[in-house]
Amino acid sequence: MKILLMEDDLILNEIIEEHLQDKGHTVISTYDANSAQNHLYEDTFDLLLLDVNVPGFTGFELLKELRDNGIKTPAIFITSLDRIDDVENGFASGCDDYIKKPFELKELDLRINNIKRLFNIELSSTLKISNNCIIDKENLTIIIENEKTRITQKELDVLMYLYNNKEKVISVDEISSNLWSYEEGPSSATIRTYIKNLRKLLGENYILNIRGVGYRFNNN
Incomplete structure (x- = not known):
């Protein structure tokens, strides 16, 4: 909603x-x-x-x-x-x-x-982030100009966290603490790899790298 x-x-x-x-x-x-x-x-x-x-x-x-x-x-x-x-x-x-x-x-x-x-409000399983880019959350798929690419559940989780906090710059530590428990927390390199893969699929303009600080989702 x-x-x-x-x-x-x-x-x-x-x-x-x-x-x-x-x-x-x-x-x-x-x-x-x-x-x-x-x-x-x-x-x-x-x-x-x-x-x-x-x-x-x-x-x-x-x-x-x-x-x-x-x-x-x-x-x-x-x-x-x-x-x-x-x-x-x-x-x-x-x-x-x-x-x-x-x-x-x-x-x-x-x-x-x-x-x-x-x-009778239903939560949509798809998220339209631009005219040519749709996220199919249920099927773990990014659809760009009708071309579908599968992503992992964790890549989707990271993407949705960035999207839902798109007014803010999000650090790697914040992503880790909010999406993983302390015991299973991944390395910073693992999270950066997820984001690197997402930027490659979406294009670098959607997920901005704010050097030394973190990342910010941008769909303007």
Whole structure:
């Protein structure tokens, strides 16, 4: 799923973003209502996760505006506002679910899965990263101009991690700590080999080598 996350607590935003990315979702993170509003009118999403008390204006006001303008994307409020009047206001503004802070990440997963069921949202096994390049995750295949090339599961894992964190430069150590357990962690040379193979298949413009720092996915 492609999810817009609006949460002004920097630490909580990062925790939720990383958790959702680990679950295979694409996440656009915002910290205030104005930034979220810009994304919502420029792009499409499968789900909105909205805090309420954020800079700019409230999540309630943002969602009501979206609904008034015909944007029906499913929305879940994640907020510390826990009075019954707050819950009532949340649903009155157009939300589909309401989670009170603090909450377990597993609860968030359950609520998201319920939204998927209610709205019949299916996770696609393919990812289009450009007009001529598609990643078939189920069949471990990169398709470039209709030519198919098989990759390994670990190469796919590395590629998806870079893609899901494409706003950041990712170090080899970060890839290792997030994709492998400490006991089975590969050498830096092994990870660089995976990336070298991916760059050869995709073209070097997709995975940029930031010398001395790491790698950044680029599909602009």
